[in-house]
């Protein structure tokens with residue numbers, strides 16, 4: 340199996356401090372990983388490297404076969420192949436767009452706004468992902484009025500929209516109540532067990548958010 344992510348001796352240094360210190364890590368196709376660690380440990384920084392938005396200060400990062408910072412690597416071609424759902428993303432999205440529009444625009448660039456020229460095939464795809472995350476009844480609701488849990492589920496559907504080869508989830512259940520968290524964990528577990536789902540890396544603070552990824556467990 341080929342490497343989806345290969346970090347070799349990666350460090351990210353800011354103001355003389357190593358936020359990520361000498362990390363070597365390889366994620367193979369189809370694998371599901373969980374990153375656990377205290378606040379400030381560098382988890383989000385590591386995901387920013389994995390999503391090609393941050394270049395390492397030292398070491399080498401290969402994402403989906405492309406060398407980050409390498410000759411011939413175009414990050415703008417690489418980024419649509421990576422789905423990222425995190426807290427920072429929610430703030431960048433227009434609050435007035437509907438849930439369906441929020442997911443649909445992912446197919447047309449990071450935070451594009453709504454225009455009427457969408458392909459019906461894309462609309463069907465967006466609805467299918469939202470359905471999978473239990474957001475069927477919210478298609479026409481404004482993104483800005485959603486509850487935290489509904490927003491999280493919308494962001495995950497949005498991250499799936501580009502059919503990514505690598506899905507990065509930064510604390511997908513943070514801020515949810517117990518029921519909301521259990522519900523999301525169940526849905527993520529189902530996603531993780533789906534053999535057609537992309538390779539996944541999830542950051543969390545809570546071991547109880549780690550859903551069993553194997554169908555037998």
Ligand SMILES: Nc1ncnc2c1ncn2[C@@H]1O[C@H](COP(=O)(O)OP(=O)(O)OP(=O)(O)O)[C@@H](O)[C@H]1O
Pocket residue numbers: 353354358376377378379380381382383384385
């Ligand atoms: N651009 C930056 N410049 C300087 N320091 C930074 C920068 N980005 C992050 N940091 C620092 O790097 C450390 C790691 O940050 P990061 O966001 O990766 O942590 P984290 O593990 O995701 O934490 P949390 O669990 O709180 O989300 C923190 O101490 C943070 O203050």
Ligand SMILES: [Mg+2]
Pocket residue numbers: 382383384509
């Ligand atoms: Mg973080």
